[in-house]
Every structure is written in structure tokens, then in C-alpha cells.
Amino acid sequence: MSLMQELHTRITEIVVSEFGNPEAKAPDFDLPPEAAMGHLSMPCFPLAKTCRRAPRQIAARIAELLVDDPRVASAEAAGPYLNLRLRPADWFAEVLPSRLKGDAGEGLLPDEERRHVVVEFSCPNTNKPQHLGHVRNNVLGQSLARLLAAVGHRVTKVNLINDRGIHICKSMLAWQRWGEGETPQSSGLKGDHLVGRYYVLFAKKLAEEEQAWRAANGYGEKGTPEEEQRRSAAFEQASGLLADTRAMLVRWEKEDPEIRSLWSTMNGWVFAGFDETYRRMGVTFDKVYYESNTYLLGRDLVEDGLARGIFERHESGAVQCPLPELKLDPKVLLRSDGTTIYMTQDLGTAVERHREIPFDEMIYVVGSEQEHHFKVLFTILGKLGHAWAEKLYHLSYGMVNLTTGKMKSREGLVVDADDLLDELHSSCLRVMNESERRSDFEESKKAEVAAALADGALKYYVLKVNPRLDMLYDPQKSIELTGDTGPYLQYALARIRSLVRKSGLDPAACGDFGALGEAEEIELLKLLAFWPRQVLLAAEQRNPARLAGRIYDLARAFSSFFSAHSVFDRVEDPALAQQRVALAAAVGATLEQGLELLGIATPERI
């Protein structure tokens, strides 16, 4: 048990014995708002009711009884708050070795709370390259998976690629019609970018067709909203391009060899492109599924539900699920022509997934615009009698908006993931080339470091924002490399590594910490002591942004310490140098763990 835990237990004992309240449990320790107040604080308000005593009296009494505790250097009541100071040497001796070894400590869940968690994320379409929205998804999913694993869960990362459907046929049709046999090789384009180009081209040709159609029908002027809606619907019926696309989908479903061949060729290009982007971002999966293999799942499930009276047949012939508990209209699960829809597939996929991987919990990392869909999905699975439906969770994240407005992939108004990484890469290179300190870097080394920094800049930019919120992407700000950024964190870590290396001292060889005690050192100690709990909280709340903030706090505290004090150079007392190196190394190990949990690269030198 850690010192903090011991003291917490001790305080609970005091509360029980002093105030005769067997139910009471001391509130969690907090950091006092001012360092001068002490190391730990505890508000005593929550105890007031059950102890039937004023908070300040409780704080005072606990302080009184703790003064003689050998683990405590000082204990005082500041009004209703209890402020404690530990003996720094003892606290350092406990925390530093533990952080150096990367012990999870309180950050590790007890065996009975560990689960097998499936995290499904990324799930791209094969009709376009990945953009910033996908980046947010990838980076969130990857980080969440690592966080959950870090606190003791077993995690399976899963990707379900949307590789079929009418939208895929659009890029296929455009390539077939206007591509003139262009390939990634002939064009020098990454496969996903090439296909994306034809998806955009399709949208352009369709818009032209619609314009011509409107002109021919005398719809030059914009009508009322109702009229416009009718016209759009009429155009959808009249469009030759759309009709051809639908025909292509039918041929695809009939496994027409020509269409299937075109499909696998173009998908192959996209997969190769995706692989490169994933590799670049350090995103990996334990299992990859393809919708072309799973899209038929679910029909039997619906038929079965119909037979069991859970679903009903509408007079049109469609099968639907009534949803009075959500106060919603019935959700159609099979169209009147018997075909399946998105929801049907998701139902089938979930059931199949649980059969294959008997998870305790599954997290879908999907944009917030699908909250309604998942609410309905989980409800229907529950109605079908799957107890695990309660263990499904939609990690809903907000949209990434641009300073110029919304992203629209059909119109090519997106920030492309690869382009953005390239831009960040050259920005990092430029800074390195301008720096005299880095004049001895080899060119290949520079490129390697720039890649790592670009990785950190992008991921941290995305991860530091609470997933739930929409975020704004500002191209100017995102290539900033100073201040609250990924490179700042990576830089702090690289400095520590260099420092420890140059000191020639073994951080682990340090047994005594009596020389430490400067304000900046204590600040670091507190952050390190709370670290395992922060990891646990971030995992519990499924919020990497929480951890990102704590990593930044730690890096900033170290930078302050580093500016204020010499670690070993010109430090007279060898014991002090040794202890400061151990402190630096412990911070380094923690930063390293934190960055790893965010999926951010940690270059040795910067």
C-alpha cells in the first residue's frame, strides 16, 4: 500500500473511532490550490453530515490526531480543509523507484474488475482517403485501447472496413468511364488518393448532370424548400449516372466477374494506401473485418425476432421493431422488398462479433452524429434478449470543423491526413535546420525525428480536446510546435534522456532522497504520486484528453524545475546530483508511458 493509501486508511479509521461513524469513508486526497498549503488536502465537508460535526471541527480533530503520525511531517486544518505534508525523503523513496519501474500501483484494477474489451474504431470507406475526421477516430481508438490495457483490461482492437455499397460504386463508375486506365503506378498517386479523386469527379459530373436537367426542365430559379425537395427527388429518379451506379451495385451483388474484378482492383489500391497511412500513424488492429463479408448478416436474426413476436410486419411488407420505450417510431429492419439496411447489418455484426469474441464489453468509436443510431441498436439487441447489450458503449466524438467551415468530402473540402502529416513533417524539418544546436544531426536522422514530431504534433492536437466536443482545426495553429503541443512533450522527454545519459549516473542506484526538497522538486513528486490514479481515471472515463492534460502538467513542471536548478552539472553535493538524476529519470519514464498511452512517438534526441 502506498503512503497516500495508508494515510487515507488511517484517516478513515480516525473518522470511524472519533466520530462513531462506521459508514464514513474519507474523501479522496486532492492537491491544495497553493503549494505552500501542503502536499495533500482533503475537504471535510462530505463528512459533516454523517459525523454530525462541523467540517472545520472534523478537520481540526483529524489534524490533531495525525500530528504524531510518523508518516506525516505536518498536519493542519485550514478551516474545513485538512492539509498534510509528508516527509519528502520517504515519499520520494516510495514514488521515484516505483515510477522508474513503471509500476501501475493504484492505477491497476483488481482482478475482478478486469474485462475483455473490444474496441471497434477507424471503419473507413474505401471510396476516399482518410481525412482529419478519420484521424480523430484512429487516434482516439488507438489511445483508448492502450489506456484500457494499461489498467488491466484485455483489449481486442477491431476494424470494420466499409468496402461495398452504392458510394463505392460511384468512384468505380467514374474511373470506368473517365479514368482511361489510370493506376497508382501510372499516376504516381497513393491508391486511396487516386480513388478519392474519382469519387470527387463523380460528384462533379453528377452536379453537371443535375444542372443540365434543371435547365431542361425550366428549374433555373431556386424554388421553395418543398419544391426543391421534390425536384431533387425527381432528379434522383431521372439521373442516368445514378441509375448506372445502382445497376452496378446490382451486378456487384450478383457477383458479376467484370464488376467484381474492377472492385477488387480499386479496393486493392485503397487498402495499400490505408496501410501506409496506418503505418505512418502507428495504428494497428488485432482483427480487420470487411463489410463485403458481413453485410448479409442480420437477416436471419430479424426473421427470428419476427417469429418470436419481438418485431412486427408492416402492411407494406417491411419488418420493423416498435420502440415505445424510446418514444420513437418503429425502426424498419427489412425493407418491403426484403433487403437489409444499415441497422440490420449492425445487429448481425454485433451478434456475430460476440459469438466470435466473447467480450465483456464493446466500445464503438464513432462520431456523435450516430448517437441516435447506436441508442436504437443497443435497445434492439436488448429486446432480442442479449444480456451483453448493456455492455455496449458508443464512444461518441465531436466533429472536426475547419476555420473555413465544415468538411465536405464529396466536394473535396477536407484536410487530408497524409497531406497534413507531410506539412507537419516539413515544418519540423525547417525548425531543425534553423537550429544551430542541431547542426550535427545527420540528414537521415533529421527526417526520422521530423516524422516523430509530426506524429506527436497531430495526435496531441487532436487528443488534448475532450472527445465529446466538436473541435476546430486551425491550419496555422496545428503546425505550431511550441507551447501546449506534442513536440513540447517530446522535447521535454528528449532533454531528460539526454540529461540522464550525460550524467553517467544510474537512476535506479539511488536509495536515499534526503537531499531533495526544493519547491520544484516537490511539485514533480506530487504529480508523480498522483499519476497512477490519473491513468485509472482517464481509462474509467474513456477520455485520453484527461491524461493528455496531466502529461502536459508534468512536462511543464519539469521544464520549470530544469530552468531553476542544475541537475548534476556544477552540483557540489554528489548525493544531490544522484537524487536529481533519479527524479529526472522518474519523470522521464512517466512522460514516456504517458506519450505511449496516447500513441505518440518518443524520439531519443530532438
Place this chain on the structure above:
RNA sequence: GCGCCCGUAGCUCAACCGGAUAGAGCAACGGCCUUCUAAGCCGUAGGUUGAAGGUUCGAGUCCUUCCGGGCGCGCCA
């Protein structure tokens, strides 16, 4: 119309599920490299937390109403 989410410094975001004086970065201004990495550090300035009520020892956080914004409510995916 109904449902969900958001509104904090000029801008982008924090605030450890209700705790002490709401914090960072960027932008602005002023300092700090013959010493362990200046992608750094220190300082100045910047706020009626959209508005009004309420709940309580205590509210940016919870409740109500209003204002403003986003996203949904397909036999599309």
C-alpha cells in the same frame, strides 16, 4: 416540431464527476543562453464562466426557463 450535445480570456482549449483565489497555450508586451537541449524558462496584461432564477455550507459543474450554436429524428450509410 421533438430529442441529444455545446456556450469559460481576442483565439484554441483546461478545470481531477459539487470544493479553497476559474487555469494553460497562442497572439501582445518585457526579461533570461561563456553552464546539463532556448521546440525552453520567468514576468506583465487579459474573466460578471451566454442570460435570469433555483438547489446548498459551497455552482463553470446539478435543476428550470430563455438566448445562441451544432448534430440527429430515412424502407440512406
